[in-house]
Amino acid sequence: MYQPLNRDQLAARVARDIPEGSYVNLGIGLPTRIANFLDPEKEIFLHSENGLLGMGPAPAPGEEDPELINAGKEFVTLLTGGCYFHHGDSFTMMRGGHIDICVLGAFQIAANGDLANWHTGAADAIPAVGGAMDLAVGARKVFVTTDHVTKKGEPKIVERCSYPLTGVGCVARIYTDLAVIDVTPQGLLVQEMVPGISREQLQAMTGAALQFSANCQ
Amino acid sequence: MIDKTVATAADAVAQIYDGATVMIGGFGSAGQPAELIDALIAQGARELTIVNNNAGNGDTGLAALLKARRVKKMICSFPRQSDSYEFDALYRAGEIELELVPQGNLACRIQAAGSGLGAVFTPTGYGTLLAEGKETREINGKHYVLEYPISADFALIKAQHGDRWGNLVYRKTARNFGPIMAAAAKVTIAQVSEIVPLGALDPEQVVTPGIFVQQLVAV
Numbered sequence: 001m002y003q004p005l006n007r008d009q010l011a012a013r014v015a016r017d018i019p020e021g022s023y024v025n026l027g028i029g030l031p032t033r034i035a036n037f038l039d040p041e042k043e044i045f046l047h048s049e050n051g052l053l054g055m056g057p058a059p060a061p062g063e064e065d066p067e068l069i070n071a072g073k074e075f076v077t078l079l080t081g082g083c084y085f086h087h088g089d090s091f092t093m094m095r096g097g098h099i100d101i102c103v104l105g106a107f108q109i110a111a112n113g114d115l116a117n118w119h120t121g122a123a124d125a126i127p128a129v130g131g132a133m134d135l136a137v138g139a140r141k142v143f144v145t146t147d148h149v150t151k152k153g154e155p156k157i158v159e160r161c162s163y164p165l166t167g168v169g170c171v172a173r174i175y176t177d178l179a180v181i182d183v184t185p186q187g188l189l190v191q192e193m194v195p196g197i198s199r200e201q202l203q204a205m206t207g208a209a210l211q212f213s214a215n216c217q
Numbered sequence: 218m219i220d221k222t223v224a225t226a227a228d229a230v231a232q233i234y235d236g237a238t239v240m241i242g243g244f245g246s247a248g249q250p251a252e253l254i255d256a257l258i259a260q261g262a263r264e265l266t267i268v269n270n271n272a273g274n275g276d277t278g279l280a281a282l283l284k285a286r287r288v289k290k291m292i293c294s295f296p297r298q299s300d301s302y303e304f305d306a307l308y309r310a311g312e313i314e315l316e317l318v319p320q321g322n323l324a325c326r327i328q329a330a331g332s333g334l335g336a337v338f339t340p341t342g343y344g345t346l347l348a349e350g351k352e353t354r355e356i357n358g359k360h361y362v363l364e365y366p367i368s369a370d371f372a373l374i375k376a377q378h379g380d381r382w383g384n385l386v387y388r389k390t391a392r393n394f395g396p397i398m399a400a401a402a403k404v405t406i407a408q409v410s411e412i413v414p415l416g417a418l419d420p421e422q423v424v425t426p427g428i429f430v431q432q433l434v435a436v
Contacts, residue, residue, distance in 0.1 A: 049320065050244045051390050066247060067391040073245040073298075084389055086396040086424070087244075087270075088328045091321035095341060119346070126308055127317050128297040129347065134321030137340040168344035168360075 002196035004148070004177035012037040014103060014145055014175050022100040023047055023093070025135055028072040030145050031103035047099060049131040051090050054082020071131065094131065095138035102139035104132060106146045106174075108161040111208035113171040113183040115144065116163035129166075136167025148176035148205055155207035157181070157188070178202060181210070190216050220381045222412055222433055226256035229406045229434045233257060233371050236289075238266040240327070240398040241279060242374035245271055245298075248391035250375040250408045251278045252436040257373070263287045268327070268367060270320065270394060272296035272304035283307060290314035292367060294323050319347060322364055324397060330366035331400025331429075339364050372402030376425065376433075379409040380416075383430030384423045392424065399429040407433040 005013065007030055015037035018024055025047045026032050035057070038044050046055040048070040055070060056077035064075040078084075093099055108116040115136055118129045136142055146156050157174065174181040179202055180192040190212045193202055203210050223229045230253060233239065239257075243249030258281055265288050272291050273280030280303040282288060291313060296304050307313040318326065319341045329337050338361035342348040352363040374395040376385035385407055387395055399405045407425075412435045 048390075050247070051393050065389065067389040069245065069247050069390055073247075078389075084387070084392055086392050087320075087324040087394050088397045091324045095321050095325075095339070124309075126297040126305060127315075128295040129317060129319050130295040131320040133319040133345060133347070134341045137343065138321070164346045165344055 025102040027104040029105045054079040094134045099139045101141045102135040103143045106144045107163045110161045113169040115166045116161040117166045119164045136170040141172045142170045143173050145175045148178040158207035221383045226252045230256045233262045236264045237370040240268040240369040240372040242395040244393040248393045249278045250373045253373040254278050264289045266290040268292045275300045292316040294320035326367040327397045327401045330368035369402040372398040372405040376409045379433045383427030385425040396425045399425050404431045408436045
């Protein structure tokens, strides 16, 4: 028997891999939660694409400022030493390789690192992309956080994405509620699994071939 | 003496004509020049092409302009939001055109227009639906998509303080698209909370130099 990580555990697991001094963009949704688990003793620079660096936590009730928001249009604060800038500069940071790590959500990830996370391709869907494609190509390392399978139990890690792509071959590492998987030139390499799960069980829930590092028994 | 200030928002938008392309600053409602948009609705120009990151939130500002059916086409990166119902209804009814642009490409295409560049090769969107049919090029082993500038007849932006020469400073994340749109439009109209005397803005702190601003109004 095994227990999948809950969302806070998954966020905390990603947070462990973010070193002090990193410039980091956390995508909307689960990735945003990672901020709650960063070690407060470490100075980590959070970037938000609407134009701030050194983003702090949500303000106290009554302290909200409608002109101080994050990319998800939530109220935030600015840490001492933080700064504001316009969209040209913000996307220079993102596209120019200045952001060390971005963490994005996913509909699907392919074995070669292709990412699909912006559009289901459904005929009646109103498409919206925001900064996802810029982060996918521009950040030095793209991490993805996702449930290992969909609510219907279908694999989200697949041989080829069937949803429209966000970026080609851009994902470096996948954190799911069951495993940590690196995308390598040789394929998907499982680095960690939740206790109690077998290699066969994990492979059965994955739509692409997995290799396992020595510490995954 | 040069004085770019005008008395009212209505005076500022009086020259906007039917069919114009209008950039509107703001990311959601932060930095949205609400008073200028209200004046534009009252002024009545229609068949507009609007460039904004989003496609309106709630019932005010850009959403109200959409509701008044003044917009023929939206160029934006993220139209679909929890409160974008005015845009959603027009889009589903086939009554508005949408050009969806990744946010960074929106920014660099606006910057290209303001900088006088003919086009940009951008890595964003390569290999995706949003690059289909576009010219691509491999440069130093990386793949790029050719994207053309987005210019405008008018830009409506919001800043915090301005002077009569049009120098502007902004407030917090309300800055967003203001500085780059100011450079990309033939006529940039800025609404500010206060017009300060010439010399009151620290020249080291000016974000948008007045050369990019044609009119400003205190609201």
